[in-house]
Amino acid sequence: MVLFMIPLATPSLDSELIAESRARPDAFAGLFDRYSGMLYRYVSRRLGPEVAEDLVGETFLVAFRRRDRYDLARPDARPWLFGIVSNLVARHHRTEAARYRALTRSPVDGVAESPAERVAEGVSATAVRPLLASALALLSKGDRDVLLLIAWADLSYDEVAQALGIPVGTVRSRLNRARRKVREALGDTHPLRDEE
Amino acid sequence: MDDLTTIRDFGRDLEHEPPAGLARQRRRLLEETSGRGRRASPGPSGRWRRVTGRTGWIALVAVAAVTTALVVIPNVLLRGATTIGSTVSPAWDRPPKNNEALNVLVLGTDYRPPPKGGAPFVQGERSDLMMLVHLPADRKRAMVVSLPRDSMVQIPECRSSDGRTVAAHLGLINQAYSVGGLNCAWKTVEALTGVRVDHALAIRYSGLEKVVDALGGVEVRLPQAVDEPKSKLRLPAGRSSVDGATAVAYARVRNIGDGSDISRIKRNSILLQAMLAKLSRVQEPAALVSLAQVFRESVTADAALDPDTLLGLALDIQQADTQVSYLTVPWQPFDPEPNRIEWKQPEAAQLFARLAGN
Numbered sequence: 001m002v003l004f005m006i007p008l009a010t011p012s013l014d015s016e017l018i019a020e021s022r023a024r025p026d027a028f029a030g031l032f033d034r035y036s037g038m039l040y041r042y043v044s045r046r047l048g049p050e051v052a053e054d055l056v057g058e059t060f061l062v063a064f065r066r067r068d069r070y071d072l073a074r075p076d077a078r079p080w081l082f083g084i085v086s087n088l089v090a091r092h093h094r095t096e097a098a099r100y101r102a103l104t105r106s107p108v109d110g111v112a113e114s115p116a117e118r119v120a121e122g123v124s125a126t127a128v129r130p131l132l133a134s135a136l137a138l139l140s141k142g143d144r145d146v147l148l149l150i151a152w153a154d155l156s157y158d159e160v161a162q163a164l165g166i167p168v169g170t171v172r173s174r175l176n177r178a179r180r181k182v183r184e185a186l187g188d189t190h191p192l193r194d195e196e
Numbered sequence: 197m198d199d200l201t202t203i204r205d206f207g208r209d210l211e212h213e214p215p216a217g218l219a220r221q222r223r224r225l226l227e228e229t230s231g232r233g234r235r236a237s238p239g240p241s242g243r244w245r246r247v248t249g250r251t252g253w254i255a256l257v258a259v260a261a262v263t264t265a266l267v268v269i270p271n272v273l274l275r276g277a278t279t280i281g282s283t284v285s286p287a288w289d290r291p292p293k294n295n296e297a298l299n300v301l302v303l304g305t306d307y308r309p310p311p312k313g314g315a316p317f318v319q320g321e322r323s324d325l326m327m328l329v330h331l332p333a334d335r336k337r338a339m340v341v342s343l344p345r346d347s348m349v350q351i352p353e354c355r356s357s358d359g360r361t362v363a364a365h366l367g368l369i370n371q372a373y374s375v376g377g378l379n380c381a382w383k384t385v386e387a388l389t390g391v392r393v394d395h396a397l398a399i400r401y402s403g404l405e406k407v408v409d410a411l412g413g414v415e416v417r418l419p420q421a422v423d424e425p426k427s428k429l430r431l432p433a434g435r436s437s438v439d440g441a442t443a444v445a446y447a448r449v450r451n452i453g454d455g456s457d458i459s460r461i462k463r464n465s466i467l468l469q470a471m472l473a474k475l476s477r478v479q480e481p482a483a484l485v486s487l488a489q490v491f492r493e494s495v496t497a498d499a500a501l502d503p504d505t506l507l508g509l510a511l512d513i514q515q516a517d518t519q520v521s522y523l524t525v526p527w528q529p530f531d532p533e534p535n536r537i538e539w540k541q542p543e544a545a546q547l548f549a550r551l552a553g554n
Binding site: 045060186 | 199200202203204206207211212213214215217218220221222224225226228229230231482
């Protein structure tokens with residue numbers, strides 16, 4: 001989503017934009033225009049819409065205050081921003097846990113599935129949701145961050161490593177562990193599970 | 197389907213679209229970048245900070261300390277000091293809010309000297325134009341429903357500006373504004389339509405002029421050339437780019453078209469459309485922010501319609517590429533006085549039930 005059309009004069013790389021904001025602070029708003037929507041969507045998945053708006057605002061305040069420490073050799077600021085988001089999300093771990101717990105009991109909010117869609121997808125999606133929600137609730141914070149940055153934020157292993165400040169090997173091992181736990185939680189009741 | 201795909205699908209189900217309120221967060225960031233943020237507040241939400249602004253204002257008056265002023269003034273300016281004194285707020289039994297759609301009552305007002313010997317409560321300010329703007333939750337299609345000023349309606353009990361209570365009576369809809377200002381017009385429209393009206397605003401022609409100028413002029417298209425010496429309106433047929441003063445002359449002139457109220461409503465709608473079209477091409481965030489500010493200063497509105505809300509709305513409209521359709525409330529001649537009209541039932545009620553989300 002493009003919140004504002006980006007004016008032509010705006011530097012094209014995130015790193016250029018951040019560099020410019022060191023001399024001209026309001027240029028930092030360009031980064032907000034690029035990524036606030038994306039970050040909002042991610043946080044809304046983890047914490048719900050009530051918390052997401054404020055948390056995204058907070059993320060950019062933190063990022064702005066740390067802009068002098070940004071490594072300008074990295075053109076893409078997404079890992080950096082997602083790293084900040086992950087730290088802030090951690091403060092809301094109770095909200096997140098409660099959200100997943102609630103999802104184990106009730107259907108997903110705001111989703112109006114037509115009967116046709118339900119038939120097309122088979123019984124699976126709705127059936128596994130409570131299991132999935134409880135599995136996410138039970139993961140450790142580190143494992144959950146890695147899993148969701150990969151699955152929901154579409155970051156690569158390298159980018160997750162940058163975001164969380166951990167080695168790529170750790171990303172792999174955490175991801176494996178998280179996926180294994182999710183698969184166990186889905187167990188044999190998951191009708192569409194691949195044989196792996 | 198492997199587990200990652202399942203998790204991705206689950207995530208998509210949980211996702212919410214960015215709301216207009218994100219614009220508030222952008223402004224919070226800009227406050228920080230301009231060096232005001234740290235002092236302004238680490239507050240969690242716009243609402244909270246507005247309250248700070250107000251408390252700060254009182255402190256400023258009471259203490260008159262220079263240091264306090266330095267901290268507070270930018271905050272108050274930014275929050276829109278104009279809203280602080282706003283007395284426009286709904287304090288009556290309201291229709292329920294049924295969904296995330298937004299309904300805004302817009303009045304075009306005009307100053308005319310009160311008629312001699314007229315009813316004592318009539319003020320000089322009157323509403324020339326009344327419309328109910330409906331924006332559905334996705335903001336994709338706006339519907340503008342004109343409420344002709346000649347409509348005979350039941351005006352509910354209202355409080356006049358000098359504090360007296362004016363009993364409910366049958367009258368022209370635009371009398372509501374003369375009787376009790378924006379509050380009374382708001383109450384009347386809610387009572388008549390059963391639609392929960394979220395915001396109400398009145399804009400004078402002078403304010404409209406400022407807003408059009410702030411937009412850098414708008415483009416209107418005329419079916420035929422206009423040369424109307426009385427209002428100094430001279431425009432060729434076809435497309436013209438007009439400034440604020442010309443736009444206002446175009447909107448208010450009566451002696452073109454068929455000279456009727458309905459034709460004036462139509463021209464006002466064209467102007468509104470032209471303004472929205474121009475708004476959707478404003479790309480500089482800073483320009484949008486200052487537009488919201490100019491707009492807020494040019495209108496009388498309820499306190500909740502602050503620059504933040506306006507900015508959010510502008511962003512919504514840009515993003516959704518809002519398409520506008522116009523209609524006039526279904527009407528028929530009013531039997532006892534055929535030069536007046538009354539709303540035609542059940543068509544009018546059906547229309548409003550749709551707007552109310554029933």
